Amino acid sequence: MGNNLSVVICDDSVLIRKKLRSNLEKCKCEEIYEAENGNVAIDLVKEKNPDVVFMDIVMPDKDGMEALQEIMDSSPETKVVMASSAGTKEHLKKALEKGAYDFIQKPVTLEAVTNIIGKIIKECEQDV
């Protein structure tokens, strides 16, 4: 049985999307959508109203920080988890200031995804 969370994966790399999807499926996420840049992710968030977005930072067209800002403006209840290979303190600070839920370092491991999804499920249960 699924965990009822809907998730958007936003990354320009098809490899990362594939690996992240596989990890999310192992965490029993059933409703998973993919976006290859920030613009597509923003549209998906409007359309699907997901619980969680996994957002890459460095992307063509619209990068992850800009997309985070727009998502926070339009649907502040969405939990946006930033994922980057460059987990510098500056990136982390900027992301949290803009309202990101969390920040994970790439390559994204199953353990990191499991922890985040577990934390979100727990919070959702407490909110009910």
Next chain:
Amino acid sequence: MFSQYFGQFLLNKSFITREQLADALEFQQSVHVKFGVIAIEEGYMTPLQVEEVHEKQKQVDKRFGEIAVELGFLTDEQVQLLLSNQKQSHLFLAQALVDRGYMTIQQFSDALETYKKENSLSDEHFEAMKNGNIEKLITNTLDHAGNEKFGKYVTLFAKNMIRFIDDQAYIEVSQEKDLENDWLVYQNIIGENPLFTAISASEDVFLTIASIHAEEELTEVDELAQASVAEFLNLHNGIYLVNMSNWGTELHMRPQEVVKDATVLGESYKISVHTQRGVFHLILSDRPEQITLNPSMDSELV
């Protein structure tokens, strides 16, 4: 690690043939036991813990022992003990060459001495290199200008090659001019110390890197294969940005691009990266604004 570099020296000096070197390195690899394996063998760590440290090494530029201690899997004393078991892997190379009759012990020992003299190495520096100190090895491999401009970057790249792709990989400075290869992946680092970074590879080697990094067999350079090599460069550059940030320099990355049959024009520093499955090139420039591609790309480089 030292064996790959010293083996290349023996080959360049015609002490041994390419086949003899490949044979000896293969033997050395077969008897070389990795740090994590010794840790399991000694009962210090579980396979799961070793795997966790390997995963962590893909995110941060730290040694196996350092991470294992941070995670509470090993004590400092255990790390020292394990390191002493792992050192001097060049002795296995010596053993392989002597056992097979390719060199005598005296010739090997003389060659080591010549290597040390030709590279003007102090006893301490040479000892560190023999014990697998990668920073010292790379410093010795690059020329002065290379060390000055790209030393930190190339040292990290050599480490990440070993961590992500091929534990037998070694690098040397390439004298080739305008490299044209089947595939080129590039990414610009912007900020105070901008950098053009690129991997240029034949289709075969490109697919090898792509398959290893994607952890699945890829037989054609499709979107997934391109994404895999691009992501390898991106992960490496990300770790470089974290290192530089820790040293007080904030940098940012542009998205990576993959192009076919392109040549990098403009002054650049080229490194040949030797893997067990072939050679590819790392191309760097600290003046990315002067780099162009032929044929030119629609998107701006910088």
